[in-house]
Amino acid sequence: MIEITPLASSSAGNAYYVTDGHTPLLLEAGVRFRDLQQALNFRTSAIAGCLISHEHGDHGKAAADVMKGGIDLYASQGTLDALGLSGHRTKPIKAKQQFQIGTWTILPFDVQHDVTEPLGFLLANRVGEKLVFATDTYYIRYRFPGLTHIMVECNYSLRILDENIAAGRVPAVMKKRLLKSHFSLENVKGFLQSNDLSKVQEIWLLHLSDSNSDEAMFKREIQELTGKQVLIAER
Numbered sequence: 161m162i163e164i165t166p167l168a169s170s171s172a173g174n175a176y177y178v179t180d181g182h183t184p185l186l187l188e189a190g191v192r193f194r195d196l197q198q199a200l201n202f203r204t205s206a207i208a209g210c211l212i213s214h215e216h217g218d219h220g221k222a223a224a225d226v227m228k229g230g231i232d233l234y235a236s237q238g239t240l241d242a243l244g245l246s247g248h249r250t251k252p253i254k255a256k257q258q259f260q261i262g263t264w265t266i267l268p269f270d271v272q273h274d275v276t277e278p279l280g281f282l283l284a285n286r287v288g289e290k291l292v293f294a295t296d297t298y299y300i301r302y303r304f305p306g307l308t309h310i311m312v313e314c315n316y317s318l319r320i321l322d323e324n325i326a327a328g329r330v331p332a333v334m335k336k337r338l339l340k341s342h343f344s345l346e347n348v349k350g351f352l353q354s355n356d357l358s359k360v361q362e363i364w365l366l367h368l369s370d371s372n373s374d375e376a377m378f379k380r381e382i383q384e385l386t387g388k389q390v391l392i393a394e395r
């Protein structure tokens with residue numbers, strides 16, 4: 161059984177604890193290691209590996225400390241280089257090259273963000289459950305058959321963003337970046353509609369924007385669209 165525990169989820173920091181009951185993983189290390197330790201009740205030594213999607217501080221700021229804590233760090237070479245990381249704890253991974261951590265089989269895939277070599281991850285365990293994790297991407301070009309768990313960024317709603325720009329609450333230039341770097345509610349809906357959701361048990365919405373999102377509305381609209389249990393990652 162896959163268990164998902166968000167430890168942090170916003171542009172201030174992202175970290176998620178995911179386990180299949182055998183192999184606990186950390187997805188992202190975007191909060192101080194001390195805070196990670198605290199959130200995990202100081203059981204970080206049980207973590208089998210940490211996957212990092214890209215080099216932005218809200219995903220990778222604790223990467224070096226995670227390795228110092230004895231945890232192997234999996235990221236693209238582009239991400240490792242951007243973070244200035246090397247050494248025996250770094251495990252470079254590549255889009256479309258599957259690898260194994262304990263009971264997980266992990267397939268990284270390319271995502272669309274304004275950095276060197278960002279990745280999303282498809283994680284399969286031994287009992288046939290499949291989790292897709294994708295954040296900081298404005299679009300996902302792939303379809304994933306047989307998903308049981310979805311963790312996807314739902315950063316902003318285009319409608320709320322436009323209202324905020326019109327009211328002068330958000331600078332217009334922000335829209336240009338967001339459109340080509342982060343997942344909107346509208347595009348998340350398209351992604352979900354283009355995948356077979358028949359086996360999906362949980363949909364987690366991640367990395368909601370402070371100013372351009374609406375937690376209750378996002379949850380309701382995705383629930384209505386999919387008929388699935390929708391959870392918002394704690395910020």
Ligand SMILES: [Zn+2]
Nearest residue numbers: 171216218296
């Ligand atoms: Zn981010």
Ligand SMILES: [Zn+2]
Nearest residue numbers: 214216273296
């Ligand atoms: Zn980012």
